[in-house]
Amino acid sequence: MIHKAGEAGHKESPVLHAAIGLTEQIRAASNEIEAGRRIPQSIAAAMKQAGIFGMAMPRVWGGPELDPLTQIRVIEALAMADGSVGWCAMIAATGAMSPPSSIRISPAPCTLTLSSPLAPPRRRLGRRTEWRVATGSMAASRS
Numbered sequence: 001m002i003h004k005a006g007e008a009g010h011k012e013s014p015v016l017h018a019a020i021g022l023t024e025q026i027r028a029a030s031n032e033i034e035a036g037r038r039i040p041q042s043i044a045a046a047m048k049q050a051g052i053f054g055m056a057m058p059r060v061w062g063g064p065e066l067d068p069l070t071q072i073r074v075i076e077a078l079a080m081a082d083g084s085v086g087w088c089a090m091i092a093a094t095g096a097m098s099p100p101s102s103i104r105i106s107p108a109p110c111t112l113t114l115s116s117p118l119a120p121p122r123r124r125l126g127r128r129t130e131w132r133v134a135t136g137s138m139a140a141s142r143s
Contacts, residue, residue, distance in 0.1 A: 003069075006077050015064055018050030019074045019089075026081035033082055043085070052078070053092035 006023065008016045022043065026033075029040050039047075047053055055071055057063020066074070071093055079086025 003073060005073075006080050008073070013064065013066055013070050013074075015051045015055050015066060016070055016074050016077070019047075019052055019077045022046055022050070023077060023081035026078065026085050030082050033084060039085055039088055047078075047085075047089065052089050055089075056093045 006020060008020055025046070026043060029043060032040055051064050052074060054063045055066045055074060057065065059065045075086045075090045075093070078089050
């Protein structure tokens with residue numbers, strides 16, 4: 001089956017429809033995204049609410065467990081609006097496939113927003129290490 005980029009049929013995933021629905025808001029914020037070097041909180045919250053960050057998470061953990069093709073279509077729709085938004089969605093979604101072992105899996109839906117690992121430390125400050133932020137880390141959460 002051939003799918004046109006940035007479009008979805010009425011029977012397709014609500015996550016894909018939500019991603020397509022966010023594209024105008026993302027395009028409108030492209031200068032802010034570029035200048036701030038991060039996704040605005042309002043867009044990150046909308047992506048989380050839509051299930052984009054956890055789209056690969058298994059259903060038993062409360063996620064939508066989208067198939068790989070649909071995940072790619074979600075990322076593609078977002079990346080067409082802003083490449084970095086597509087990138088952050090991809091990082092969060094692939095992280096959601098294998099949550100850290102420290103997360104207690106329970107019957108309640110998991111609403112984690114994951115990010116890529118922290119970047120290597122920049123310098124040591126006495127006993128304290130300064131860490132740089134990494135992709136999606138400003139939108140990461142435990143709730």
